[in-house]
Amino acid sequence: MLEIKNLEVYYGVIAAVRGIDMQIDPHTIVTLIGSNGAGKTSTLNAIVNIVKKRGTVLFEGREISKHPTHRIIQEGISLVPEGRRVFINLTVDENLRMGAFNNDANFERLRNEMYELFPRLSGKKQQLAGTLSGGEQQMLAIARALMSEPKVLMLDEPSLGLAPKIVGEVFEIITELKKRITILLVEQNAFAALKIADKGYVLENGSIALEGPASELLGNDEVRKKYLGG
Amino acid sequence: MDFSTFLQQLINGASLGSMYALIAIGYTMVYGVLRLINFAHGDIMMVGAFLTLMGVTAGLPFPLAVLLGIIGTVIVGILTDKIAYKPLREAPKISLLITAIGISFFLENLFNVIFGGIPKAFPAPDYLTKVLHLGEIYLPVTVIIIPVVTVLILGGVLWVLYRTKYGMAIRALAFDIPTVKLMGVDADRIITIVFALGSALAAIGGVFYAISYPSIDPLMGVIVGLKAFAAAVLGGIGSVTGAVIGGFILGFTEIFVVALFPELGGYKDAFAFFFLILVLLFRPTGIMGEDLERSRF
Numbered sequence: 291m292l293e294i295k296n297l298e299v300y301y302g303v304i305a306a307v308r309g310i311d312m313q314i315d316p317h318t319i320v321t322l323i324g325s326n327g328a329g330k331t332s333t334l335n336a337i338v339n340i341v342k343k344r345g346t347v348l349f350e351g352r353e354i355s356k357h358p359t360h361r362i363i364q365e366g367i368s369l370v371p372e373g374r375r376v377f378i379n380l381t382v383d384e385n386l387r388m389g390a391f392n393n394d395a396n397f398e399r400l401r402n403e404m405y406e407l408f409p410r411l412s413g414k415k416q417q418l419a420g421t422l423s424g425g426e427q428q429m430l431a432i433a434r435a436l437m438s439e440p441k442v443l444m445l446d447e448p449s450l451g452l453a454p455k456i457v458g459e460v461f462e463i464i465t466e467l468k469k470r471i472t473i474l475l476v477e478q479n480a481f482a483a484l485k486i487a488d489k490g491y492v493l494e495n496g497s498i499a500l501e502g503p504a505s506e507l508l509g510n511d512e513v514r515k516k517y518l519g520g
Numbered sequence: 521m522d523f524s525t526f527l528q529q530l531i532n533g534a535s536l537g538s539m540y541a542l543i544a545i546g547y548t549m550v551y552g553v554l555r556l557i558n559f560a561h562g563d564i565m566m567v568g569a570f571l572t573l574m575g576v577t578a579g580l581p582f583p584l585a586v587l588l589g590i591i592g593t594v595i596v597g598i599l600t601d602k603i604a605y606k607p608l609r610e611a612p613k614i615s616l617l618i619t620a621i622g623i624s625f626f627l628e629n630l631f632n633v634i635f636g637g638i639p640k641a642f643p644a645p646d647y648l649t650k651v652l653h654l655g656e657i658y659l660p661v662t663v664i665i666i667p668v669v670t671v672l673i674l675g676g677v678l679w680v681l682y683r684t685k686y687g688m689a690i691r692a693l694a695f696d697i698p699t700v701k702l703m704g705v706d707a708d709r710i711i712t713i714v715f716a717l718g719s720a721l722a723a724i725g726g727v728f729y730a731i732s733y734p735s736i737d738p739l740m741g742v743i744v745g746l747k748a749f750a751a752a753v754l755g756g757i758g759s760v761t762g763a764v765i766g767g768f769i770l771g772f773t774e775i776f777v778v779a780l781f782p783e784l785g786g787y788k789d790a791f792a793f794f795f796l797i798l799v800l801l802f803r804p805t806g807i808m809g810e811d812l813e814r815s816r817f
Contacts, residue, residue: 358701360707363704368702371698375699377691377692377699380695387685389703391685
């Protein structure tokens with residue numbers, strides 16, 4: 291579905307990602323875990339060309355490395371960015387409309403689906419997104435990303451700053467989405483991520499330190515010590 | 521001042537304020553999306569007046585000349601963005617600002633070379649310059665038409681911003697450019713729309729100016745542009761409604777101060793900048809502005 295080869299991201303002379311390879315198969319949840327500054331966000335931003343990069347990104351076998359961001363999204367990859375980045379000056383409805391910018395025909399149907407998938411949002415359609423709670427904003431960000439009907443959904447730290455109960459709800463929805471689409475999940479909350487993922491990559495200082503089936507990583511001593519708190 | 525004089529000055533003020541408002545909208549919208557004070561915007565208005573004059577001189581009917589003038593100005597506005605500003609999207613804002621000043625000088629001197637620096641008469645058709653007698657009030661037709669057309673145009677701009685998909689994208693872009701790209705939107709296309717819209721309004725303002733003060737020259741955009749900028753700041757830069765309010769306040773003030781204190785007539789250009797200084801000192805966010813970090817349109 292999505293294949294990444296020798297991806298490198300530099301900010302000036304500082305390397306954030308040092309030549310990583312990843313393979314994301316259809317209808318799986320793949321998680322990329324690692325500590326702060328390991329290069330997780332840079333990896334996602336590089337895939338959609340928000341930051342400059344070197345290396346190859348293949349989507350359904352086609353090379354998309356050089357495509358501008360808006361085209362990559364149109365081709366079927368969505369990113370829920372770190373910190374949610376909902377349009378706080380737009381209403382909930384308008385945020386969803388922005389997500390369906392190139393999908394006019396299916397807007398009504400998808401919007402209704404989203405309000406079913408995220409009932410917390412359905413009572414606040416005309417409210418400015420800036421007035422929502424953190425959890426609701428996260429749900430709106432996910433719903434907005436789904437409005438373009440992506441084949442691959444990438445989520446950057448969806449649990450960041452949320453209450454444990456809300457994290458549970460969000461992760462349940464992500465698991466639910468796996469039936470329909472492919473998911474690349476970046477998380478600091480390694481335990482929660484590995485529990486719902488099929489496959490995991492551990493990123494350390496911009497390089498892949500470990501990879502394998504999520505269940506194996508959960509049992510790995512090194513991973514337990516470093517990321518799962520013993 | 522008796523009532524009929526008051527009414528007459530009120531309409532004059534609305535007419536002048538309309539011109540400032542039309543130009544101020546361009547400043548405020550470009551600032552909203554790019555955080556750029558486009559100092560070439562006043563000169564874009566001059567371009568509108570000159571291109572319309574070219575059409576009239578070539579013998580075209582006035583409405584057609586205005587239409588072609590607007591289209592030409594829109595093309596010039598879009599080109600300034602594509603050639604001068606787009607390569608600097610990731611550059612520090614000060615580089616953009618300096619570039620805008622450069623574009624301003626470039627346009628002024630380009631038109632100076634082409635048309636010469638001597639003010640040119642702007643031949644408005646008789647049906648616009650005709651003076652109406654309404655009781656004791658004497659009003660040129662333009663003075664009535666200008667505010668009416670301006671209000672219609674403003675309604676149109678607000679409709680685009682709040683009722684269309686592209687207007688929504690403009691509002692979103694003002695808040696967060698990278699995230700707009702993540703919606704699959706070509707942000708540069710939206711920015712082009714903003715420059716096109718701003719340039720069209722400036723061209724209309726330029727034509728209004730040329731009809732009201734029936735001569736034009738390549739430097740006509742400097743003072744009017746700066747006053748419109750002051751109006752945009754007064755209203756709250758980034759806010760379209762604010763730009764309109766600021767434009768009208770400036771228009772009314774100029775007309776009424778001169779009407780009430782004719783001895784201050786020579787200082788009328790100073791009021792805009794007096795306002796600008798007051799706003800910057802006491803309420804830098806302007807009338808409609810609340811949050812410098814956020815744009816509200």
